[in-house]
Amino acid sequence: MMASLVLVLAIVAAACSSGNGGSQGNAGPNGNANGSGSQQGSNEETITLTLWHIFSSDADTFKPIVDAAVAKWNAENPTIQVKMEATENEAYKTKLKTAAAANELPDIFFTWGAGFSKPFAEGGKLLALDDYLNDGTRDQLLEGSLSNLSYGGKVYGLPYTMYVGTFFVNQELFDQHGIKVPENYDELLEAVKAFRAKGIDPIAVGGKDLWPSMFYYNALALREGGSQLSLDALNGNASFEDPAFVRAAEKLQELASADAFMKGYMGITRDESEAIFITGTIPMYYNGNWVATILESEDSAVKGKVRVMNFPIVNGGAGEANEWIGGIVDTFMVSANTQYPDESVQFLKYLTEYMSNEGYKVGAGLPTWKTTVIDESSINPLLKDVVDMTKSATGIVPPWDVYLEGHQAEMHKNLVAELMAGKITPEEFSAKMEALER
């Protein structure tokens, strides 16, 4: 197995180096001609950029936003016209892979960060954006928001939406029972025991889908070791056997054995766990910020009773208070083979900033650009709180399954499930994580 993997890597590496050679050859002349090229373009002829994305259905919240963004751009930039092509999500993945293999990627395209685009970056199919971001763009983006979109130390995509792991607390239940809302892990454990003693399921989780359980582990690991350690371990520069990860596993197992998680959680889907949380019978729930939308909806039994927080900190842990588990995966990237790298990147910046802003306005996601200026009175108050907190985030770690993808992601999620069921010890958990190929 190991030997064959090495072989695969060798093949990939070979493909990369040849791909890089090709793309550099292409980028070189374009790069040199930067200044004059774009000026000539604006004076002389109209260029057409092609944009591929997945917002093909009217049900997509981002479809009208993308349509409007492109229409606005085309009206304002008569010499740089953008042509769109939308493909349904699953078919799009195949289409993109095929196009990449044939070196026929469009100028700008929607894609997913982390594992999905890694082969693209390694195959030299993507334009590195680093040189284009030093005009202040980097500072306008949320801290840590590029980590999922960078490969080998280079940035390849710009983010336009994100979600963060959010700790939802049913304040009313806490008040009724005179229990303190936990700020740190010790208080969390106390609250769990206090609620359990009163016959209340303390924490909601949809264990059947596996990743909701994983969220709790990832948050504890973040609190124990800090965002940098998590990121390092995920990309193979640190060990999963670091004591911080073992301690995080111990804490998760401690919670599980204190019966912290709702009855039968291993057979409950995420959607079901959410449905129970909004009936107001469970005090705590750690999941994506998207839960906020349904919590504040008209038929929610807990409307106005829920508070949002970051996951309780661990006293003595290396994690900083304002670090988050957050997913920034949806992105747009530029092809290494584009004839117009400058214009493409210019449009890329415009598009992602526009979508970040408008997407937040309609509640489709949290903004990734700090430049958001909209009337916030119409925004879901819970979401607004989350955004206010994340603006000063000092680090964002993607949910581990998003970062690892594929086999490793499945293994990780199953290991967390085994850990919570007491099938393996925290040490075994860490050892098995470390044994995964990264």
Next chain:
Amino acid sequence: MDRVMSNKKAIAVFTLPAFALYFVIVILPVFVSFYYSLLKWDGISARLFIGLDNYATLFQDHVFLRSLWNSLLLAFLSVFVQLPIALILALVLAGRVKGSRFYRTAYFIPVVMSTVMIGQLWMKIYHPSFGLLNTVLDGLGLESWTREWLGNENTALGAAFAPIIWQYIGYHMLLFYAAAKSISEDLYEAARIDGATGAKVAWYITIPLIKPMLKVSAIFAVVGSLKLFDLIYVLTNGGPLHATEVPSTWMFNNIFRQYQYGYGSSMAIIIILECLLFTVLIQRLFKSE
């Protein structure tokens, strides 16, 4: 007509379209899958030929072995629980019971319903907090019998198999019923004149005469169990902790979640071989009797 039927070329020409279609959508993919099963391949990057390594790994993969065992258990239950129930129902209904049309329809309804709906329905029945099953047990004062049916490793397999067995009872019942109805009235009359009654008629007349249908049902039940996917996928997705994994769900997980196309394909091949083997075995069994 006879001339056409004896002309081999004509036969070839007329069967060609159907055969071509069958070849492209059934036979070819099997061979392609077999080829994939010899690769280490994530679906995107270069394919690496590794011979039978995947198969070697397969039989050390405890999740796969467990899934294989689960599917064999289900096949056993289908043949020895599901089919007898279906047969009894069919025989009773074929014996001119009052309102048999209503019962026939009632038993057949689960077959017509989409599997996802059935899955959702049973998930509601099994729900640990407000599910029908636990509520009824509570109501009867049997609190100690309540379980986290689908969430507990020990009960999940039984809980997932129950609806699967239940759903297709109606299907087999209808097959048996149709076969029983096609038996000539004369035979029954003769049996009655000889003094045979209910159970005896069923045992000596009906069952031997519907044997071909029993064979078909047995094959359907076994093969259906071995390649089962949908209800498990909806009910438990193979969980908790792989307790309810069947080969198809584990294959799906490997190919589409873990991007192990080669490894997953080797499971597909094993499933195909398993189904073929059991089909032949059942054919033999019925022949020798």
